């Protein structure tokens with residue numbers, strides 16, 4: 433068929449499986465094992481369905497923008513809100529990476545970056561992590577069309593000290609540097625304080641992991657007003673109404689309950705500390721994680737085999753058939769009960 437020659441062909445991103453069965457212990461997509469803040473249920477019950485007749489408000493003019501801005505001590509003009517950070521990142525790629533020069537990101541990282549680059553026809557170059565899975569700042573000092581990396585990195589959980597993040601931002605004043613902080617609340621240091629100093633820095637965060645609301649689809653970017661304006665220009669040129677009314681209203685309650693947010697993050701970090709100990713005893717090695725998952729490799733049993741056998745036991749983790757990481761499993765930190773079930777199964781498989 434002739435028309436096929438003119439199709440924008442891409443290989444899409446494959447997210448972790450969402451099984452229909454509810455009995456599955458889901459440790460494969462880094463969701464939070466705890467429910468959203470109690471206020472979110474109340475806001476959902478109070479949602480005025482009649483209002484759904486109307487188009488939603490512009491995100492930057494909502495209570496959600498005000499709540500987030502107050503939480504981070506910034507003006508709403510430094511905030512862009514989107515449909516999960518995937519939407520925010522995608523818009524940022526489209527807006528800022530248009531020089532024709534390759535953008536740079538790590539070889540082992542969030543596997544959506546190359547997909548966005550492909551779909552938008554942005555050339556890119558992958559920079560190899562070192563043997564300890566650390567990003568080498570020196571690799572990001574060559575001429576480029578922009579830089580993007582997660583901190584902490586995914587799927588490794590390895591964090592970068594803020595001084596090194598700054599080194600990369602400072603070395604790239606002529607392009608935009610995007611720091612994807614999807615996991616920052618589990619032990620990393622945010623680059624947010626640097627946005628005042630650097631007009632080329634965009635910090636992206638999400639409600640999906642640390643705010644227990646992956647299903648609501650809320651993400652946001654923070655940067656100087658000029659960056660945010662350019663981002664909005666592109667966003668409003670693609671789709672005026674991305675955020676739905678329910679997300680804009682329910683998100684407020686999640687930000688407002690700081691105590692619950694901190695409590696859930698702390699619980700996950702505590703469970704992670706136990707997991708390090710238990711997984712070590714079971715014969716796993718892993719880089720120290722500052723995220724809500726552990727990237728682990730077993731000394732003798734191949735990751736693929738463990739992955740398959742866990743799945744037979746209704747425990748889902750993530751495995752990639754990809755160079756350098758095909759002997760690793762990314763295990764999301766669940767509740768203590770879920771993790772106990774995991775250790776029991778692993779004891780059968782690897783013990």
Ligand SMILES: *Cc1c(COP(=O)(O)O)cnc(C)c1O
Pocket residue numbers: 462515516517518519542582586612614637638639640646650651
């Ligand atoms: C989960 C994740 C995201 C996207 O999450 P959203 O649900 O779209 O907010 C972005 N970057 C990284 C590194 C992630 O792990």
